[in-house]
Amino acid sequence: MRITRKATGTLLVGGALGLTLAALAYPALLGVGTAAAAQDRIVAETSAGPLTEADRDFVVKVRAAGxxxxxxxxxALRKGTTDAVHTAGRHLIAGHAALDADCRRIAARLNITLPNRPSPQQRGFVATLTSDTGRQFDSDMANILRVTHGQIFGTIAKIRATTENTLVRQLADQANNTVLDHITVMEKTGLVDFDQVLFQETTPPKLPSEDLTPPPPAAGEPQVTLAP
Incomplete structure (x- = not known):
């Protein structure tokens, strides 16, 4: 992971601190093909409509994000130094608890295996914020999450516009609302460096697929749940 900062101390997101959800390459074991050309391939006919590789990949991405x-x-509730950061933390918890509950319900109906741990890249985000303290934590959290949420909008929109599966459409609707809410509370912290955020959103780092891939659950491993 590479993290650089301007002289002002503003976070620049680089290396492993780029794309959160878009373009994850998930193992075939969990049903997501790595070839872009395969994304429109129908992998199952379900009662909710045909399920494509892209649909199944999207459900996994939503789970990994939470x-x-x-x-x-x-x-953020423990380490944040301002009320706005605490508010952002509460929105992250509530939003992902609700989104994850629907994600797990939909995955069960569509026979999609979900991960129990985020990708190495995403674990790098958590490690960075774990080591931060004080105002540095506030700033890094606001900027990392503003970048990652900004980038997922395009993925959500494409899935919502193209999927023929009614359950995947429902998840896309909820994900869109959740992401917009989280973008808004990050901006309300007053800490977002928009020049850097926009740069990172449009020039994400090129990372190997293993950095972007959440590991599959072990056989018999109980499913992790995110409590509201």
């Missing part, structure tokens, strides 16, 4: 953003919300 597995790292939910604990960051808990950190």
């Amino acid at each position: 597995l790292w953003e939910y604990p960051v919300g808990q950190m």
Whole structure:
């Protein structure tokens, strides 16, 4: 992971601190093909409509997002130095608890295996924020999450516009509302460096697929739940 800062101390997101959800390459074991050309391939006919590789990949991405953003919300309540950061933490916890509950319900109906841990890249985000203290934590949290949430909008929109599966459409609707809410509370902290955020959103780092891939659950491993 590479983190650089301007002389002002503002976080620049680089290396492993780029794309959170977009373009994850998930193992075939969990049903997500790595080839872009395969994303429109129908992998199952379900009672909710055909399920494509892209649909299944999206459900996994939503799950993986909650597995790292939910604990960051808990950190914000403990480590944040302002009321706005505490508010952002509460929104992360509540939003991902609700989104994860629907994600797990939909995955069960569509026979999609979900991860129990985030990707190495996402664990890098958590490690950075775990080591931060004081105002540095506040600033890093606001900027990292503003970048990652800003980038997921395009993925949500594409899935919502193209999927023929009614359950995936429902999840996309809820994910869109949750992401917009989280973008808004990050901006309300007053700590977002928009020049850097926009740069990072449009020039994400090129990372190997293993950094972007959440590990599959072990056989018999109980499913992690995010409590509201």
